[in-house]
Structures are given as structure tokens and as C-alpha cells.
Amino acid sequence: MERPARLCGLWALLLCACGGAAAPTETQPPVTNLSVSVENICTIIWTWNPPEGVSPNCSLWYFSHFANKQDKKIAPETHRSKEVPLNERICLQVGSQCSSNESEKPSILVEKCISPPEGDPESAVTGLNCIWHNLSYMKCSWLPGKNTSPHTNYTLHYWHSGLGKILQCENFYTEGQHIGCSFDLTKVKDSNFEQHSVQIMVKDDAGKIRPVFNIVPLTSRVKPDPPHVKYLSFEKGGLYVEWKNPQNFISRCLSYQVEVNNSQTEIPDIFNVDDPKTKCRSSEFEENLEDKICFMVPGVLPDTLNTVRIRVKTNKLCYEDDKLWSNWSQAMSIGNMANSTFYITILLIIPVIVAGAIIVLLLYLKRLKIIIFPPIPDPGKIFKEMFGDQNDDTLHWKKYDIYEKQTKEETDSVVLIENLERASQ
Structure with missing residues (x-):
């Protein structure tokens, strides 16, 4: 009986120790x-x-x-x-x-x-959107609020860590119903811009509408300029394409799309290029080889006309946003149009044939009208000629005919006499 009693005592001591450890600490006073x-x-x-x-x-x-x-x-x-x-x-x-x-x-x-800013929420601008174009300038656009005058003068203020003070945007523009303003943003790219953002505030100069604020991280909403296609050539059953990156960007931070429009197909082929592996040709006149990108488009025939365009966007390696494509680059073509002489001849002959047909129709329009719609005779004139009385007019015409015949006969006889006299002499 002694061992169970000792075990119970030990368990009691353990429970007491655990209870002491689980006791809540004293609550600290507030700040x-x-x-x-x-x-x-x-x-x-x-x-x-x-x-x-x-x-x-x-x-x-x-x-x-x-x-x-x-x-x-x-x-x-x-x-x-x-x-x-x-x-x-x-x-x-x-x-x-x-x-x-x-x-x-x-x-x-x-x-x-x-607290939020004062003013009528319906007066605040809507759809405030800012895009950093080619790491050079930022464009912000918005739509006017519902309860605002169409003559409202808006102001846009911006700030980032590279500025000593808040600045006001001056380059306002309109695009349809949107109002916008653009400002220079090149100083930020010289620093560690991944950790920075641009603070935006849009209001009116009279203070009658509610201000709207926005924060644009510099790792998002970046739209590059279109690249520049420099060289095309047919090589090994494919099309060698060479282009130059837009300024302010390096190759590893961009993704590409190459569009090839073949003259024998209606829908162009688009190739996504995330990591170009084609080695570019070296040139002694090339200043910066890192800006030059090359890609081999497979299955392109040299006897057809091929038109190439390229666009770029930022990728996840350097930026958070990868949805803003640049505009398409200027197109460059290579190859020949199949049977181009035949198509040109057809295009020239068709207008000539159409013009000739129109002239013929104009010349024979009356004749065609008579053939298609012959004239209907007048019954009144027919019965009048058959059963009409011989009036004075008829006799007059008959006398005229007799007189004309007599005159003709007398003239003939005179001519005959003159000829006889000349012959006797």
C-alpha cells in the first residue's frame, strides 16, 4: 500500500508543477x-x-x-x-x-x-491608371466623376524617392473621354527602383471634387517601346530574324513575340520567344551585342513573301507585371510574291474589259432598246391611209408630182437638142 501512495504523491507534484507553468503571464500595459x-x-x-x-x-x-x-x-x-x-x-x-x-x-x-479625404465620392475621378512607358516617362489617365462640371481643371501631383519634393504634372492631354497627364520618370531607373513606387494624387485646382490617390510600384505597369527589326535571311529551311531591344531594357527582363505573315496563308504564325537560343552574328560595327536578339523561325519557304513583326513585354524575372505588350514593330519583308506578274496582269485587264463593255452598251443602247421593246404601230394612221378621202392636199401632191415629172422631161429634151446641134457643126 505504500508504493501506490508514493506514486500518487509524485503525480500530484507533477500536476502542480505543470499548473504553475501554464499559469498566464501578467498582462502588459498598453502603449x-x-x-x-x-x-x-x-x-x-x-x-x-x-x-x-x-x-x-x-x-x-x-x-x-x-x-x-x-x-x-x-x-x-x-x-x-x-x-x-x-x-x-x-x-x-x-x-x-x-x-x-x-x-x-x-x-x-x-x-x-x-479618415478618408473630404468631398462627394461621386465627384472623384474614376479609373485612374498609370503606365511607365519604356522606363522613361509615366502616363496617368482617368475618367471624370459623375457629379463634376465638364469644364473642371484637374491637377495631378506625384512623388517618388528620387524627388526632393512633391511635383505637379504639366503635360495634360485628352484621348476620347479620358483625361491624362504625362511626366518624366527617368531618375528612378538610375537607382534601385525595385524597392520604390510613385505616389499619385488627382484633384481639381478649385478644391470642389474629392481627391483620388494611387500608388504605382515601379516593378509593375511597365510598357516597353517596340523593338527594331534589323535583318532577315533564309537559312537552313528557316527564317533568321535579328532585332534590337528597346532602350533601357536588357534581354533577360523581356519576353518576345515574333509574327510571320506568309503570302500563301491567311492567318499569320506567332512564335513566343522567352529565352532566345539562336546565336547572333557578330559584327565589327556592332556597338552593344547585348541589345541584339536573334531567332530562327522554322519551316519558312524562300520562294514566298514573308513579312515579320515583333513585340515585347516585361517578364517575371525583373518585374511583377507581365501583361503589357509593346506596340508591334515596323514590318520588314523578305522573299518574292508567287505569280506576281499574273496577278498584276489580271488586275490591269479587268478594268479595261469593264470599261469597254460600258462603251459598247452606251453606243448600242438605242438599238438594244428597239430590239427589246419594238415600236407599236398606230391603228388610226393605218385606217386613215386605207379609207381616207382624197382631199385638196392629196391633189396638190399629185399635181406636184406631175409637174416635177414634166420639168424633168423638158430638161432632158433640151439636153438632147443641144447635143445634136453640137454634133452637126
Whole structure:
């Protein structure tokens, strides 16, 4: 009976020890003086002070997240910043704890929010879209809001880390119903632009419409210029295509599409080129071989006319967005059009034949009309000639005929006498 009693005592001691370890730690006091401010255009900064009455043995860490429970962060700093469009209400919750363990329960969370901009939401512009063209300039376009005047004068302000201050866009343009503005953006590409973005704000100069904010990461919404096709040739049953990349881009950051339009087919062939493996020809006059890309199009016949166009887009190796294709390059052709002389002759003969037929129809139009629609005789005239009385007019014409005959006979007899007299002499 003694051994079971001892075992029970040991189990009791273990349970007590476990219960002591599982006891909840003391809740830390909340942070103090939590405040929020906005810098640049869309940079929100929260700052706070450490909680009061913290144990000296506590190494303070701060747990923070947004009100939607997203973007959680545990750090020892007493501030936090974030680039976010200010179109909606944004709140940050902050609590303190004595370790960096995410599972530890923080203190009571303190919340601080920033309100959306003032103004009628229906007056704000819609569809604000910005594209970085060829890493040289950015174009932003939008549609006017519903409750706005057609004579509204818009303003666009922008900022990025390469600028010392917020700048205002000056190059406004219109494309149909869209209004836009473009500004230079070449300084950013000289730095480590993968970590940067451009902050945009569109409003009116009178302050009557609600402002709209946007943040454009510099690794997205990039549209290259079209490449330049430099050389075509038929080689080994295929078509050798050589082109030059647009400026400001390297080959590994781009994907390509090669379009070949053959004169004997109605639908062009399109080849996706993500990693060109065709070795380009070296030239002593070539300045930069890295900008030159080559590709062999298989199954192209040399006795046909082939027209080549190329377009490019950014890929996932360097950019987040890979959906914006450039415009097609200028077309370049090689080969001969099959039976081109025959087609040209046909095109020349057909108009001549049509013109001749029209002339013939115009000349014989009356004759064709008589043949197709013969004249109908007048019965009144026929009966009049058959049964009509011989009036004075008829006698007159008969007398005229008799007189004409007599005159003719007398003339003949005179001629005969003259001839006889001449013969007797």
C-alpha cells in the first residue's frame, strides 16, 4: 500500500508543477501617445511611446496590424510607416509584449485611424491608371466623376524617392473621354527602383471634387517601346530574324513575340520567344551585342513573301507585371510574291474589259432598246391611209408630182437638142 501512495504523491507534484507553468503571464500595459501623420502624398506614419509601469526585466516588443487583421508585424521600434492610398479609412492597432514570440498575448491594443479625404465620392475621378512607358516617362489617365462640371481643371501631383519634393504634372492631354497627364520618370531607373513606387494624387485646382490617390510600384505597369527589326535571311529551311531591344531594357527582363505573315496563308504564325537560343552574328560595327536578339523561325519557304513583326513585354524575372505588350514593330519583308506578274496582269485587264463593255452598251443602247421593246404601230394612221378621202392636199401632191415629172422631161429634151446641134457643126 505504500508504493501506490508514493506514486500518487509524485503525480500530484507533477500536476502542480505543470499548473504553475501554464499559469498566464501578467498582462502588459498598453502603449501611450499613439499618433498618426501623413508625409509626401500617401506615406502614413504611426508613432507611439512605451507603456508605463513596465517591469525592468521585460524586453519590450510591439505587435501591430491593420484593422483588417492583415500585415502583422512584431518589432522593437516605436513607429511604423506604410505607403497606402488614402481613399478609405485606415486604422492601425498597436500592443506591447515582453518577447518577439508571435504566440504571446500582447497588451490591450490601442487603435489610431486616418479618415478618408473630404468631398462627394461621386465627384472623384474614376479609373485612374498609370503606365511607365519604356522606363522613361509615366502616363496617368482617368475618367471624370459623375457629379463634376465638364469644364473642371484637374491637377495631378506625384512623388517618388528620387524627388526632393512633391511635383505637379504639366503635360495634360485628352484621348476620347479620358483625361491624362504625362511626366518624366527617368531618375528612378538610375537607382534601385525595385524597392520604390510613385505616389499619385488627382484633384481639381478649385478644391470642389474629392481627391483620388494611387500608388504605382515601379516593378509593375511597365510598357516597353517596340523593338527594331534589323535583318532577315533564309537559312537552313528557316527564317533568321535579328532585332534590337528597346532602350533601357536588357534581354533577360523581356519576353518576345515574333509574327510571320506568309503570302500563301491567311492567318499569320506567332512564335513566343522567352529565352532566345539562336546565336547572333557578330559584327565589327556592332556597338552593344547585348541589345541584339536573334531567332530562327522554322519551316519558312524562300520562294514566298514573308513579312515579320515583333513585340515585347516585361517578364517575371525583373518585374511583377507581365501583361503589357509593346506596340508591334515596323514590318520588314523578305522573299518574292508567287505569280506576281499574273496577278498584276489580271488586275490591269479587268478594268479595261469593264470599261469597254460600258462603251459598247452606251453606243448600242438605242438599238438594244428597239430590239427589246419594238415600236407599236398606230391603228388610226393605218385606217386613215386605207379609207381616207382624197382631199385638196392629196391633189396638190399629185399635181406636184406631175409637174416635177414634166420639168424633168423638158430638161432632158433640151439636153438632147443641144447635143445634136453640137454634133452637126
